[in-house]
Amino acid sequence: MIKVETDGGSGFCFGVVNAIRKAEMELRADSELYCLGDIVHNSREVARLEGIGLKTITHGQMAGMRRKRVLLRAHGEPPATYLTAERNGICVIDATCPVVLKLQKKIRRAFLDMDAGREQIVIFGKTGHAEVNGLVGQTDGRAVVIESVADLGLIDFGKNICLFSQTTMSVNDFRSIVSAIEERAKGIRFKFYDTVCRQVANRIPDIIRFAAGHDLILFVAGEKSSNGRVLLDECRKANGNTYLIADAEGIDVGWLTGVERVGVCGATSTPKWLMEEVAERVRSLCVFGGRMSL
Numbered sequence: 001m002i003k004v005e006t007d008g009g010s011g012f013c014f015g016v017v018n019a020i021r022k023a024e025m026e027l028r029a030d031s032e033l034y035c036l037g038d039i040v041h042n043s044r045e046v047a048r049l050e051g052i053g054l055k056t057i058t059h060g061q062m063a064g065m066r067r068k069r070v071l072l073r074a075h076g077e078p079p080a081t082y083l084t085a086e087r088n089g090i091c092v093i094d095a096t097c098p099v100v101l102k103l104q105k106k107i108r109r110a111f112l113d114m115d116a117g118r119e120q121i122v123i124f125g126k127t128g129h130a131e132v133n134g135l136v137g138q139t140d141g142r143a144v145v146i147e148s149v150a151d152l153g154l155i156d157f158g159k160n161i162c163l164f165s166q167t168t169m170s171v172n173d174f175r176s177i178v179s180a181i182e183e184r185a186k187g188i189r190f191k192f193y194d195t196v197c198r199q200v201a202n203r204i205p206d207i208i209r210f211a212a213g214h215d216l217i218l219f220v221a222g223e224k225s226s227n228g229r230v231l232l233d234e235c236r237k238a239n240g241n242t243y244l245i246a247d248a249e250g251i252d253v254g255w256l257t258g259v260e261r262v263g264v265c266g267a268t269s270t271p272k273w274l275m276e277e278v279a280e281r282v283r284s285l286c287v288f289g290g291r292m293s294l
């Protein structure tokens with residue numbers, strides 16, 4: 001008989017919980033509410049909130065709006081977004097995660113304190129990711145973004161370096177970046193700040209144990225989830241029989257052949273209800289499969 005278990009440690013982090021609670025609270029007070037970008041990198045949760053009235057807009061759409069209520073999600077925004085809101089009489093409901101807010105302030109301070117001719121700010125993160133755009137905005141667009149060691153050529157090694165990380169990157173990858181920069185940074189000052197959010201990093205040992213304790217892992221996350229990629233990689237290292245799915249529709253019944261223990265887990269942007277839906281689908285597939293022995 002197949003045993004299906006959902007990982008109790010997976011699911012929304014407090015930053016995402018806070019943003020979603022704010023959206024639900026605001027929607028109860030007034031049904032017209034806009035969110036700048038997807039509130040969370042999970043299309044099913046976005047659809048659920050859109051079902052109760054939340055409307056997702058782009059920066060271009062916001063620039064053309066007047067006197068509306070716009071929620072800023074946990075990822076945070078660059079200063080330019082707040083200026084647009086002020087200019088357009090938009091009421092901002094700021095759901096930026098406190099961890100991201102603190103990082104934005106730290107980068108802003110470092111930028112204002114530095115001598116631009118001799119120093120540079122480098123951010124280890126995904127180019128174009130909403131959080132990274134918000135961080136780069138703190139440096140008036142001047143920070144250098146690197147995604148991996150392969151991007152070190154973007155750094156000017158003739159200038160001092162001040163390195164930060166996007167909150168959802170892997171701690172190990174950050175350490176590798178630090179070592180690679182240290183090797184090349186000769187005769188300059190290199191300061192680095194490990195600003196990876198522990199809401200993601202602290203989950204790694206537990207998710208490795210969870211993955212190793214099952215025959216099959218169904219990792220539920222949106223394609224755009226940055227922390228999802230980090231946690232998925234760890235699951236794959238611990239258990240080669242790991243599959244990424246967006247929801248229950250993604251399950252391939254063939255995966256269930258010969259397995260005894262199925263584990264369902266996900267990212268900090270994966271709702272618990274969605275993981276439960278996946279677990280339920282596995283159970284029903286097993287019943288229809290006649291054994292539980294498909």
Ligand code: SF4
Pocket residue numbers: 013014015016074075097098099100167168197198199200227268
């Ligand atoms: S992962 Fe960390 S920084 Fe990002 S929203 Fe969650 S709590 Fe905030």
